[in-house]
Each structure stands twice: as C-alpha cells, then as structure tokens.
Amino acid sequence: MRKILLSFFMLFAIMSTVFAQKLKVESFKLASNDITAQSHPRKDLNNLNCALVKVGIALDGVKFDGSIMGDPIQKLGEYWVYMPKGVSMLQVLHKNYTPLMVNFYDYDVGKVESGMTYILTLSKPSGSTEPTDAGGNFYALTVNPKNAVVTIDGNQQTVSTDGEYSAMLPYGNHTYKVEAGGYISKSGSFTISSSDMTPINVSLVSAMATVSVTCPTPAVSLYVDKKSVGTMPWTGSLKEGMHLIEAKKDGYRSQQRTINLSQQQKLDVAFNELAAIQGNLSVNYKPFGAEVYIDGNKVGQSPHVFNGIMVGSHKVEIKKDGYGTDSKTVSILEGQTASLSGVLTTNTSSSVASGASSSGNTITIPVKDGISIDMVRVEAGTFTMGATAEMKEPYDDEKPTHRVTLTNDYYIGKYEVTQALWQAVMGNNPSSFKGDNLPVEQVSWNDCQKFISQLNRITGKTFRLPTEAEWEYAARGGNKSRGYQYSGSNNLSDVAWYTDNSGYKTHTVGTKQPNELGIYDMSGNVLEWCQDWYGIYSSSSQINPTGATSGSDRVNRGGSWLYDARDSRSSYRYEIMPNCRIGSLGVRLVFSE
Known part of the structure; x- marks a missing residue:
C-alpha cells in the first residue's frame, strides 16, 4: 500500500511539474518597416485592415484566444494572428503549458493599429521537452492558380494568398481536391509518414x-x-x-x-462602327471674327452655328487679339442647339507668382538644383462632395453627400511629390521603393509639415497640404468634371496604379492618363495626406470647409498601389495617425495666390 501511495505522489509531482511550465515573452514591438499586414491583409468587421501580430515560437499546436479575426496562420517558426484595431491583449494556449496572457501595455505597445505589423517573440522554459514522435507530420501542397480552393480529407483549408498550403496530419493515407472558378478541378491522394514529404504541385488546366x-x-x-x-x-x-x-x-x-x-x-x-450622338452650338460673340475653340481645338469664328458636336460637356473659349478670352462650359444635347453670346472685354493680364513660369493653367516653380514643382490652377466652384451616384459601393463615412463651395482659386500639384523633390528639400529619402521620379512614401503627416516649412523657406511661397474638400474637388476635375467614378476616367486602369496592375510597388509619377484638369495619379500610386482631422460628414451645405476641429487621425485620399478599385474612387476616405509612416502613403501640395 505504501508503494502504491508513493507512486501516486511521485506521478502527481511529475504531472504538476509538467503542467506548471510556462511560456515566456522575450519581446513585443511594432515592426514599422514590415508591411505584411498590408500586402497580406485581412479585414475586420468595419472593413478596415487588421493589425498583424507575428508570434515567433517553434512549437506546434499553439492556439490563441482574444479579439482575433479568423484562424491564425502557422508559418515556419511563427504564427500570424490578425486582430482588429484597438485590441490590447492576447492569450496564448498550449496543452503542455499554462495559459499565457500578454498585455500589450506591458511592452509600451498599447492598442494595435489598423494595417500595422507587430512582432511577439516567445520562448519555452529551459529544460522543457517535447514528445519524440507527434504521431503525424506535415503535408505540403503548392497550387496554381494561387487562389484555388484546397480541400484535404473533405475539409476546406485556410485561404492562402501565395498558393502554398501546409498543415500537420496523422500518419497514413489522405486525399486532396483542388478547385478554382474557370478551371478543371483535380483530385489525388498522398501518404504521411515520419520522413520528409516531397511537396505536391498541382496546376489546374483552364476551362475558360x-x-x-x-x-x-x-x-x-x-x-x-x-x-x-x-x-x-x-x-x-x-x-x-x-x-x-x-x-x-x-x-x-x-x-x-x-x-x-x-x-x-x-x-x-x-462590333460595327459606333454612331456618334451629336448636337449643335450657336456662338454669337462680339467683336465679329473672334476665334472659337472647343475643348482646345479651333473650330471657326463668331458668329456661327457649329453642327455635329458630340453630346456632353465641352469647354468653349472665344478669343481675339487685343481682347480678353471668355471661357464657358456648355452642355450639348442630342439633336438640340445650345447657344452662347456675349461681348469680349479689352485685354487684361494676370500676374503669376514671382519666380514662376506659366503655360496655360499650369505654373512651374523652381526649387533648387534644377528641381521644380508643376502646379495646376483649380478655379473656384461648387460641387457635391461624398458618395454621389457614380461612386459604386461607397463606405458609410462617405455619406451623407453635401454641397461644398470653394470661393477661391488655388493651385494643386500636377504630380505627387517625388523622391527627387523631397531629397532636394530635406536632404534625405525615407521611401521604401527608391527612384527619383517615384512618389515619396514612408512620410508621416508631421514629416510633411516639416517638409512644407523648409520648402516655403527655399521658394518664398506658401505651400500647404490640401483640405479634404480641395482634394476631392480637384480629383473630380473641378468645374471641368465629367462625373467619372475615378479621377479622370471610369476605367481605372487608364488613370491609376492599383492592386490589379501595380505589381505591388509604386510607379513613376505621371505615367497614366491625367484627369480633366491635367492632374496625374489622384487615383492610385500612393495615398495622399490632407490637412484635415478625420471626422464624420454633415448633410449641410458648407463654404471652404476645413474638416473636424480636432481628432486622433488625419485624412488621406486617393487609393494606392496596395488598394483595390473600390478604394480608388474620388470619394474614398481613409484615416491614419499623423505620426504614422507606411509605404503606400505620400503627399501632394497646394498653394493659393
């Protein structure tokens, strides 16, 4: 009986020792240069990018509890855990260790932020042991196309964006099935043993x-x-x-x-040749003989009726030497004749900013070392801001729509600020993707304020960030707007570098088509900081709005190489803390005379 009791107490002591083992937090920190949370995103319930916590530990069977989105992904030597913005705790669970609760405030991290990557490094206690044989091993499966759906033993696997799947399975025979829309599915079997497994490569044949x-x-x-x-x-x-x-x-x-x-x-x-839809335009201006231009092309002299003009909105200019130019926007309707009449005034000249050269509605301002800034004039006007009818699948923060009047003309950058310009002004280049004519990125809102202050000292001008209303008005084409969903077109690939064509990197500014005002990349390439604090919209009409009076995040606009078509619309809004730097966020300048 004593031997039995002694054996029982020894077993109890051994079990107590095993289950008293604890995992240890070695470090927990923000990986500011790691963009995995953006390049491999997972959305939270508010449709924002989750934060990604990479938990580094060489241990199978680890589970996690807390406010996490979807199943964690096991990688070699680490687990990827996706968490929504604002979470500050994570529990780590394993059958051989006591639960570990990690409080992010204990490591000066606090609450996690959307789209940011964090590194949590754990270690096992010294002297801990693992079973010599887990009773199973890993399978490895690579598929093409990469978005194919993989089923193992009848169970669908966690989505993989790189086309590679792996998980631990018990020894023995197993089955797989690979399916994808537009492809012929393929099935097969494999065997799991204690020896290394040769990866299975499955390439589906297109049925398209x-x-x-x-x-x-x-x-x-x-x-x-x-x-x-x-x-x-x-x-x-x-x-x-x-x-x-x-x-x-x-x-x-x-x-x-x-x-x-x-x-x-x-x-x-x-298809057969498309038939043009046309109307007419009557122009009766004095003095007689004034030249008439439609959309920049000379069509004749006043007075005259111009037939066969395409329906839609057109810019009409009436010019004559010794007189000022009169510019009108006219809407041509099918089978109808629109009319313009008036009298040209004597010629007046307008001055451009000192030290700048002018061409049409664009001015060029020299900075230093041969670097200059091209700015496009945006005439004052009134527009409807927010999720207008052409904006498909808008987010809630784009509503309600509201009328906005901008009472003053202003100039906005023809291009996003390039790395060459930033280098000339600041003497450094923080960008992830290097190239003089690539847009600068990895710059915070605070960094942009320092850049603008230094630029103003060099040029003697008063540059600034655009207000959110100024940005959207310019993106929509100002008073030349044709009502496109994106800045300059309803066909996004014509005007923007975004997820479908960017190759997950930035591109030289100005290589896509401009919008109606001649401004490039207001959809795609990089997001652009605005001056405003982020806040909710009001349905009330506004004059020269400057956004919320206070807040925690600043507005940025325009989509990027990392964002999809929905996030490239002219009304799309995003917010980030003003001290945050990411590889998909840059800057565009404005100034007023």
Missing part, C-alpha cells in the same frame, strides 16, 4: 473560353456583364455560359451582343 473583341471606332470601352474590362481591341478569358458584351464610348450609341460560350472555346466578336 478565349474571346477576342474588336471595333473600328477608336478608344471604345468594352463591358462584360455590365463590368468594364478595358478598351478594344480586347482579348480575355471568360467562363462558360452566357455573357452580355457591350461596346461603349462617351458621345456614341452603344452596341450589345449576347454570346454563349462552352469550355475552352475560342470566339472572335466584331
């Missing part, structure tokens, strides 16, 4: 049909099932079944076709 579409009218946009896919000629892949294809161009009558595709079919579709 190939369609080529042409139209003799130039620059015609193609829509497939009501979604823009680019301009013609176009060749792409479509799923089997019926599709509606449309040829569209502003000022022309659209054409539609319905096609019915089978798997791996090749089909050529040719």
Whole structure:
C-alpha cells in the first residue's frame, strides 16, 4: 500500500511539474518597416485592415484566444494572428503549458493599429521537452492558380494568398481536391509518414473560353456583364455560359451582343462602327471674327452655328487679339442647339507668382538644383462632395453627400511629390521603393509639415497640404468634371496604379492618363495626406470647409498601389495617425495666390 501511495505522489509531482511550465515573452514591438499586414491583409468587421501580430515560437499546436479575426496562420517558426484595431491583449494556449496572457501595455505597445505589423517573440522554459514522435507530420501542397480552393480529407483549408498550403496530419493515407472558378478541378491522394514529404504541385488546366473583341471606332470601352474590362481591341478569358458584351464610348450609341460560350472555346466578336450622338452650338460673340475653340481645338469664328458636336460637356473659349478670352462650359444635347453670346472685354493680364513660369493653367516653380514643382490652377466652384451616384459601393463615412463651395482659386500639384523633390528639400529619402521620379512614401503627416516649412523657406511661397474638400474637388476635375467614378476616367486602369496592375510597388509619377484638369495619379500610386482631422460628414451645405476641429487621425485620399478599385474612387476616405509612416502613403501640395 505504501508503494502504491508513493507512486501516486511521485506521478502527481511529475504531472504538476509538467503542467506548471510556462511560456515566456522575450519581446513585443511594432515592426514599422514590415508591411505584411498590408500586402497580406485581412479585414475586420468595419472593413478596415487588421493589425498583424507575428508570434515567433517553434512549437506546434499553439492556439490563441482574444479579439482575433479568423484562424491564425502557422508559418515556419511563427504564427500570424490578425486582430482588429484597438485590441490590447492576447492569450496564448498550449496543452503542455499554462495559459499565457500578454498585455500589450506591458511592452509600451498599447492598442494595435489598423494595417500595422507587430512582432511577439516567445520562448519555452529551459529544460522543457517535447514528445519524440507527434504521431503525424506535415503535408505540403503548392497550387496554381494561387487562389484555388484546397480541400484535404473533405475539409476546406485556410485561404492562402501565395498558393502554398501546409498543415500537420496523422500518419497514413489522405486525399486532396483542388478547385478554382474557370478551371478543371483535380483530385489525388498522398501518404504521411515520419520522413520528409516531397511537396505536391498541382496546376489546374483552364476551362475558360478565349474571346477576342474588336471595333473600328477608336478608344471604345468594352463591358462584360455590365463590368468594364478595358478598351478594344480586347482579348480575355471568360467562363462558360452566357455573357452580355457591350461596346461603349462617351458621345456614341452603344452596341450589345449576347454570346454563349462552352469550355475552352475560342470566339472572335466584331462590333460595327459606333454612331456618334451629336448636337449643335450657336456662338454669337462680339467683336465679329473672334476665334472659337472647343475643348482646345479651333473650330471657326463668331458668329456661327457649329453642327455635329458630340453630346456632353465641352469647354468653349472665344478669343481675339487685343481682347480678353471668355471661357464657358456648355452642355450639348442630342439633336438640340445650345447657344452662347456675349461681348469680349479689352485685354487684361494676370500676374503669376514671382519666380514662376506659366503655360496655360499650369505654373512651374523652381526649387533648387534644377528641381521644380508643376502646379495646376483649380478655379473656384461648387460641387457635391461624398458618395454621389457614380461612386459604386461607397463606405458609410462617405455619406451623407453635401454641397461644398470653394470661393477661391488655388493651385494643386500636377504630380505627387517625388523622391527627387523631397531629397532636394530635406536632404534625405525615407521611401521604401527608391527612384527619383517615384512618389515619396514612408512620410508621416508631421514629416510633411516639416517638409512644407523648409520648402516655403527655399521658394518664398506658401505651400500647404490640401483640405479634404480641395482634394476631392480637384480629383473630380473641378468645374471641368465629367462625373467619372475615378479621377479622370471610369476605367481605372487608364488613370491609376492599383492592386490589379501595380505589381505591388509604386510607379513613376505621371505615367497614366491625367484627369480633366491635367492632374496625374489622384487615383492610385500612393495615398495622399490632407490637412484635415478625420471626422464624420454633415448633410449641410458648407463654404471652404476645413474638416473636424480636432481628432486622433488625419485624412488621406486617393487609393494606392496596395488598394483595390473600390478604394480608388474620388470619394474614398481613409484615416491614419499623423505620426504614422507606411509605404503606400505620400503627399501632394497646394498653394493659393
């Protein structure tokens, strides 16, 4: 009996020792240069990017509890845990160790921020042991396309953005199935043993049909099932079944076709030339013989009726030597004649900022070492700010729409501030992606204030950040706006570098098409700081608004190389703390005369 009791107490002592083992926090800190949370994002319930906590520990079977989004992802030697903004605690669980509660305030981190990456390093107690055989091993599966759905033994696996899947399985035979829309699925089996496993590579064969579409009218946009896919000629892949294809161009009558595709079919579709929709314009200005320009092209002299003008909004200018130029925006309707009349005044000249050269509505201001800034004039006006009808899938903070009047003309940067300009002013380049003509990034709102102060000392001008209203008015094209969803087009790839075409990096400024005012990259490339504190909208009409009176975050606008089409619309808003620096956020300048 004594032996039994002695054995019982020894077993109890051993079990107590095993289960008393604790994991230890070696360090916990913000990884400010790690953009994994942005390049491999996961959204929280507010549709913001989660914070990513990389938990470093070489231990299988670790679980996590707390305010986390979705299942953690196990990587080699670490776990990726996604958490919404504002969380400050995480519990670490393992069957061989007592639970560990990590309070972020204990390590001067506090609450985690959206889109930021943190490193939590844990260690096991010295002398701890692991089972010599876990009864299983890892499988490794690589798939193409990378977004394929993988099922192991009938269980769908956690989504992988890199096309690589791995998890621990018990010894024995297992099955897999790989599926993806537009591809022929593939199934197979594999065996798990204690020896190393050769990774299984599965490449699915496309089941998509190939369609080529042409139209003799130039620059015609193609829509497939009501979604823009680019301009013609176009060749792409479509799923089997019926599709509606449309040829569209502003000022022309659209054409539609319905096609019915089978798997791996090749089909050529040719649209007829689109018919222009036209109206007329009557111009009766004095003095007689004044030259008439429509959208920058000379069309004749006043008085005259100009027939066959495309429907839509046009800029009309009436000019004559010795007289001032009169500029009007006119709307041409189908089959109708719009009228303009007036009298030109004697010529007046306007001065440009000292030291600057002028061309049209653009001025160039020298800075130093051959570096200069091109600024575009934005005329005062009234517009509807926020989620207007053309803005598809708006977020709640873009509502309600409200009328805004800007009473003063101002100049805004033709391009985002480049690394060459930042280097010339500040003597350093903080950017992640290096290149003189790439937009500067990794600059906080506070950094931008220092940059502007130094720039003003060098140039003698008064540069500043745009207000949120000034930014959106310019992005929409000011008083030349044609009502596009993005800045300069309804076809995002024409005007922006974003997730679908950026290759996850910035690009040289001004390489896409400009908007109606001649401003580049107001959609995509990098987000741009605004002066305003971030706040909610009011439905009331406003004059020269400057945003919330206080707050914790500053507004930034315009989408970026890391953001999708929804986040590239002209009404899209985002907010970040003013001391934050990320590789997708830069700056554009304004100044007023």
